[in-house]
Amino acid sequence: MKRRTLLSLSILLVPALAACAAAAEPVNGARVKREIEKTPEQWKKQLSPEAYNVLFEKGTERAFSGKYWNEHRDGVYACAACALLLFSSADKFESGTGWPSFTRPLDEKATEIVKDISYGMVREEVVCRRCGGHLGHVFDDGPKPTGKRYCMNSVSLAFTPKLEAVAKP
Numbered sequence: 494m495k496r497r498t499l500l501s502l503s504i505l506l507v508p509a510l511a512a513c514a515a516a517a518e519p520v521n522g523a524r525v526k527r528e529i530e531k532t533p534e535q536w537k538k539q540l541s542p543e544a545y546n547v548l549f550e551k552g553t554e555r556a557f558s559g560k561y562w563n564e565h566r567d568g569v570y571a572c573a574a575c576a577l578l579l580f581s582s583a584d585k586f587e588s589g590t591g592w593p594s595f596t597r598p599l600d601e602k603a604t605e606i607v608k609d610i611s612y613g614m615v616r617e618e619v620v621c622r623r624c625g626g627h628l629g630h631v632f633d634d635g636p637k638p639t640g641k642r643y644c645m646n647s648v649s650l651a652f653t654p655k656l657e658a659v660a661k662p
């Protein structure tokens with residue numbers, strides 16, 4: 494009985510976990526020229542194996558495993574590969590998914606949306622416009638003001654906390 498409960502639970506959980514999982518291949522097949530392009534070897538030298546897997550092999554970190562889903566400090570999130578500023582803590586919200594979630598990018602031009610039809614779903618993949626690194630997906634079930642949920646991988650991001658104001662002596 495217990496085993497059956499666990500089994501049906503895991504079946505229920507699979508679609509939720511796959512919600513942030515990424516496509517293995519670009520869907521439209523178009524080769525987009527990026528401002529910053531490096532060979533896989535160059536990226537591998539620069540990035541951790543986990544970051545390389547998510548950013549350039551479209552992997553997904555496990556929910557609640559990344560370093561930013563529970564980050565609450567003020568600051569900005571840059572692309573972990575090319576350092577382009579992508580998100581602000583001002584747009585971050587508690588999604589309960591275990592991935593850092595934002596209502597919008599810092600600048601519309603910072604990210605790009607690519608249609609992703611992997612796993613039998615149609616989803617919108619979010620990539621860094623400058624290097625093409627995979628960041629996560631965007632969904633239409635976010636809170637106000639945009640109604641969007643940018644579901645990101647922590648490992649694709651590099652957070653810089655805002656400097657605290659220096660107290661006057």
Ligand SMILES: [Zn+2]
Binds near residue numbers: 575625
């Ligand atoms: Zn980038």
